[in-house]
Amino acid sequence: MKTILFNLTNAELEKFVTDMGQPRFRAKQISEWINRGAPNFSVMKNIPETLRNDLDRVAQTLPVQVIKKLESSDRQTIKFLLELHDSERIECVLMRTSYGNSVCVSSQAGCAMGCKFCASTLLGLKRNLTANEIFAQILVAQWELRTDKFNEKPVHPNGDANNNDVSHIVVMGTGEPLQNTENVIGFMERANQDMGIGWRRITVSTCGIVPGIDRLIEWGRPINLAISLHAPNDELRRKIMPIANKYSIAEIMDAAWRFTNTHNRQLMIEYILLGDAQGNLLNATPECANELVEIVRDKNCMVNLIPWNAVTEREFSSPSGNAVHRFQDILIKNGVHTRIRRERGTDIGSACGQLRISG
Numbered sequence: 001m002k003t004i005l006f007n008l009t010n011a012e013l014e015k016f017v018t019d020m021g022q023p024r025f026r027a028k029q030i031s032e033w034i035n036r037g038a039p040n041f042s043v044m045k046n047i048p049e050t051l052r053n054d055l056d057r058v059a060q061t062l063p064v065q066v067i068k069k070l071e072s073s074d075r076q077t078i079k080f081l082l083e084l085h086d087s088e089r090i091e092c093v094l095m096r097t098s099y100g101n102s103v104c105v106s107s108q109a110g111c112a113m114g115c116k117f118c119a120s121t122l123l124g125l126k127r128n129l130t131a132n133e134i135f136a137q138i139l140v141a142q143w144e145l146r147t148d149k150f151n152e153k154p155v156h157p158n159g160d161a162n163n164n165d166v167s168h169i170v171v172m173g174t175g176e177p178l179q180n181t182e183n184v185i186g187f188m189e190r191a192n193q194d195m196g197i198g199w200r201r202i203t204v205s206t207c208g209i210v211p212g213i214d215r216l217i218e219w220g221r222p223i224n225l226a227i228s229l230h231a232p233n234d235e236l237r238r239k240i241m242p243i244a245n246k247y248s249i250a251e252i253m254d255a256a257w258r259f260t261n262t263h264n265r266q267l268m269i270e271y272i273l274l275g276d277a278q279g280n281l282l283n284a285t286p287e288c289a290n291e292l293v294e295i296v297r298d299k300n301c302m303v304n305l306i307p308w309n310a311v312t313e314r315e316f317s318s319p320s321g322n323a324v325h326r327f328q329d330i331l332i333k334n335g336v337h338t339r340i341r342r343e344r345g346t347d348i349g350s351a352c353g354q355l356r357i358s359g
């Protein structure tokens with residue numbers, strides 16, 4: 001198996017290079033390339049070609065390698081299918097937004113949570129990702145931003161981020177981050193320290209692992225928390241999210257409000273609007289909207305309504321535009337901050353886990 005140079009300490013990289021009969025300064029050159037996200041050795045133009053070829057035989061730069069790259073027709077979203085050293089595959093998504101360049105990273109290969117509407121869980125959980133494997137997804141996106149045509153479009157006029165830098169991170173890709181809490185924390189510490197990404201620009205999304213939320217409170221950094229709620233009562237939630245058998249909505253929301261109170265942050269609530277296979281509304285009825293209002297009434301939160309993005313392996317339907325707006329109107333009339341979030345890059349299978357399944 002090839003040595004993954006990104007995983008080596010500076011001292012280990014120096015030894016690796018000198019063991020190949022090279023001077024020590026080569027280690028610094030290689031390290032600089034790797035920290036910029038260099039996907040291979042051939043791009044390292046300040047290193048002799050013979051050494052690049054030798055390195056390629058025994059080593060790889062990052063712990064993830066791009067297998068496939070899909071760009072949406074509006075060129076605002078790029079989805080990467082990545083392969084890990086043990087051939088497991090994960091996804092990450094780079095999104096150009098009005099506020100900067102955001103990357104959605106995976107925290108696990110697969111997922112054990114079994115949410116009925118999600119493609120990521122179809123093959124179960126394979127394993128947790130290491131902090132390095134999560135961080136390397138950011139480097140893949142950063143490399144793309146700095147080298148690709150993606151940059152030709154001017155940054156959004158309201159954008160405050162450097163056009164070439166990742167400015168925001170959402171841990172919302174494949175996997176449940178709070179089933180891999182310590183590695184996710186290690187990743188966030190590194191993203192903050194090494195890439196200067198502020199805590200308030202990092203969001204962790206969970207389906208409601210209460211001890212994991214408590215661990216984030218103990219960790220103490222003022223990141224954003226998103227709860228994937230998707231149902232306004234336990235009975236309905238149990239039908240679409242097995243985790244509801246373990247933690248009630250009351251327990252999850254209690255932990256979530258404790259988190260947001262600690263950091264004076266707005267809680268994000270993710271709510272996918274679903275119909276059943278026959279086209280009947282499932283969690284998108286007016287009654288559900290009223291129940292949801294009671295959960296968030298007078299709280300500092302934003303409800304993101306997400307019309308279901310068809311996953312062919314799952315038997316749901318997408319509610320009509322009228323149903324979506326009727327649901328939103330009920331929230332708005334009751335003073336709830338809400339917005340409809342259209343899935344980005346639907347033309348490239350942007351729903352979580354779709355690319356990994358179709359390969």
Ligand code: SF4
Pocket residue numbers: 111112113114115118119120121173174175176207228352
């Ligand atoms: S929605 Fe999230 S927690 Fe649920 S199965 Fe998919 S990846 Fe896992």
